[in-house]
Every structure is written in structure tokens, then in C-alpha cells.
Amino acid sequence: xxxxxxxxxxxxxxxxxxxxxxxxxxxxxxxxxxxxxxxxxxxxxxxxxxxxxxxxxxxxxxxxxxxxxxxxxxxxxxxxxxxxxxxxxxxxxxxxxxxxxxxxxxxxxxxxxxxxxxxxxxxxxxxxxxxxxxxxxxxxxxxxxxxxxxxxxxxxxxxxxxxxxxxxxxxxxxxxxxxxxxxxxxxxxxxxxxxxxxxxxxxx
Amino acid sequence: xxxxxxxxxxxxxxxxxxxxxxxxxxxxxxxxxxxxxxxxxxxxxxxxxxxxxxxxxxxxxxxxxxxxxxxxxxxxxxxxxxxxxxxxxxxxxxxxxxxxxxxxxxxxxxxxxxxxxxxxxxxxxxxxxxxxxxxxxxxxxxxxxxxxxxxxxxxxxxxxxxxx
Numbered sequence: 001x002x003x004x005x006x007x008x009x010x011x012x013x014x015x016x017x018x019x020x021x022x023x024x025x026x027x028x029x030x031x032x033x034x035x036x037x038x039x040x041x042x043x044x045x046x047x048x049x050x051x052x053x054x055x056x057x058x059x060x061x062x063x064x065x066x067x068x069x070x071x072x073x074x075x076x077x078x079x080x081x082x083x084x085x086x087x088x089x090x091x092x093x094x095x096x097x098x099x100x101x102x103x104x105x106x107x108x109x110x111x112x113x114x115x116x117x118x119x120x121x122x123x124x125x126x127x128x129x130x131x132x133x134x135x136x137x138x139x140x141x142x143x144x145x146x147x148x149x150x151x152x153x154x155x156x157x158x159x160x161x162x163x164x165x166x167x168x169x170x171x172x173x174x175x176x177x178x179x180x181x182x183x184x185x186x187x188x189x190x191x192x193x194x195x196x197x198x199x200x201x202x203x204x
Numbered sequence: 205x206x207x208x209x210x211x212x213x214x215x216x217x218x219x220x221x222x223x224x225x226x227x228x229x230x231x232x233x234x235x236x237x238x239x240x241x242x243x244x245x246x247x248x249x250x251x252x253x254x255x256x257x258x259x260x261x262x263x264x265x266x267x268x269x270x271x272x273x274x275x276x277x278x279x280x281x282x283x284x285x286x287x288x289x290x291x292x293x294x295x296x297x298x299x300x301x302x303x304x305x306x307x308x309x310x311x312x313x314x315x316x317x318x319x320x321x322x323x324x325x326x327x328x329x330x331x332x333x334x335x336x337x338x339x340x341x342x343x344x345x346x347x348x349x350x351x352x353x354x355x356x357x358x359x360x361x362x363x364x365x366x367x368x
Contacts, residue, residue: 003336003337171350173334173335173337173350175210175211177211177350177354178353178354180353181211181350181351181353181354182350184346184347184349184350184353185334185337185346185347185350187346188334188337188338188343188344188346188347188350189337189338189343191338191340191342191343191346192338192340192342192343
């Protein structure tokens, strides 16, 4: 088993949910004002809310790291790695996670708003008019995750692991790390996996 | 607290082992012109191998300690600097808009020591910065950023994914 698989096994138990509300891989959709959106699963929403609300009660909580993936037999095929930190750029609580229960716009980076994962992915798939054009990044997400867009049918079931991060936790290196540092460790490992499906694009 | 010391040691050990012959002083003068040293111009002209280069913009603290400022990768360090980073730095000096390069300008202005650029071709990589991690250049870029983020908090100009 790889370094990453071992670390996943230790850190994602009980924190894995399907990303989308779907039936036979067809993802449910809804209209948010005039724009069609892919629907997150209830389990995902509950896990995100629980992670953030429980985390914010502790001074030692630093945020969360998430991994979107396909499960193939015993192995994880990582698709995307990201994070939502407790602190914002200029606020003590980041907009991404504040009022999480009602924050469907950002929702820990998985919100329905544009500039957040589900909002941007929906925009890329349904190609509706908005203040910006769909990004190349999310067009790629659409191509990798979906077999067809009308209706939106997944190639495989998509899971997300949400890892609540506290001071003193260790990344795959075995070293204690911050949320952004450990996120990068996971990407460093996931990007080198043969399947080559990782969707993380460094914006540099 | 984090393993600052160990991550810093891993980072510097790797950089010291890979920097020899790949390390040059970058700026003859800084803001507003950001002109390159003659050595930098000559060195860029030699970095034309196929494949990818890692590059680390850094300053030094003492003889054997590098403080990283920016970590990236490119197939052409010359083009990346002459066509991308340098023009953006020069534009940021005069632009009323405050973007990431404004922060580069301000950070560079505050550094008293010389600023180096280290460019390492993927074929020269001897081992990964984090033990048992992959040797691909993409992975190493992320490993270096990961180590630097905790070992040198608040120093990196890589805005994607640095700590707040």
C-alpha cells in the first residue's frame, strides 16, 4: 500500500460521503434563481456542517482538508485536493466556512455560487450565461467526472473525504503540519499516481 | 507548534545539495527597473535543456540557510522571468491596482540581503525533499512549497495555498 493510501486509511474513516445526490449515476439538479445546478448529497452537507460547527468550538481547530476521489477496489484514485482554513485573509473566520449551515454560496469551497466548486462545475456543464464565462479548470472537471451532460451522468460514483484539521496533526510525511502545508503534501503524492486524473491545477 | 526546525532542515539540505552551479544573483537593481545582473542574463541563456526546471527565488540568512520567496517550475526559466515575472514586477510598481505583484515589489524592497535565483533541471534532481515522496518535478515543486510554508511562515510569495 502506498504512503498516501496508508495515510488515507488512518485519516478518512467515518469522514467519507458521496459528493452528489444521484441515482444510477445521474446527478440531481435544481434551479438556483435562473441557473441550473448539480445537487450535493445530503450526506455531504451534513458532514461539512458537522465538521465546521464542531471544529469552530475548539481553539486548536485550523480548518479542513478535502479529497475528491473515485474508489476502485481498495485503492483511492484522487481527483482533487483542497482546503478551507479557519482564518480568512482578513477575518478571524473565513467567509468559506462562516454560518456554514446557511452558507450555500461558499459552503466550505463546495458552494453553489460561482467561484466555488459546485457552482463553477455546474456553470461549465450547463453553459448558462453569467457574469463570467465557464473556466477551463471546471470544463476539465466536467470531462473527467461526467460521461454525459444531458442529463448529467457520472462516469463513476464520486466521493469526498473531509478531514477536520487540528494543531498537532501529521501529514503523509509524518511531520506535524498546517492545513496548507499538508494539502500540498497530499497533492505532491496524489499528482504522481499513475492514473493521472488529478484535477489540481496550480494557478502559478 | 509545527516541526519548523525539521521542515527547515529538509528544505535547506535539499536546496544546498542542488544549488551548486545553479545559483546566481538575480537583480542588479530592484524597484522600479528590476534589472538583471550580467551573470543572470548569461546564466539564463544556458538554461535551454528540454524538460522542466524548478526555480526558487530566495535570499540567504548566513552561509547555509536559504529563505525562499517563490517556488515555481517552467520549461524555460528565461522566458518565465523575462516575459512574465519581470514585466509584472515593473508594471506593479506604477499600477494603482494592488495585486500579487505589488506584494512581490514590497517584499523585495524590504529584503536587505542579495536575492538569488536557483534553477534546477529535472535531470539534476538527486532525491526528493521529503523522504519517500515522489521524484517527479511536479511533486517536488509541491514538496518544497509544503516544507517552506511551515518552515518559513509568511515568507512565500506563492499565493495559492500559503498559510494565513
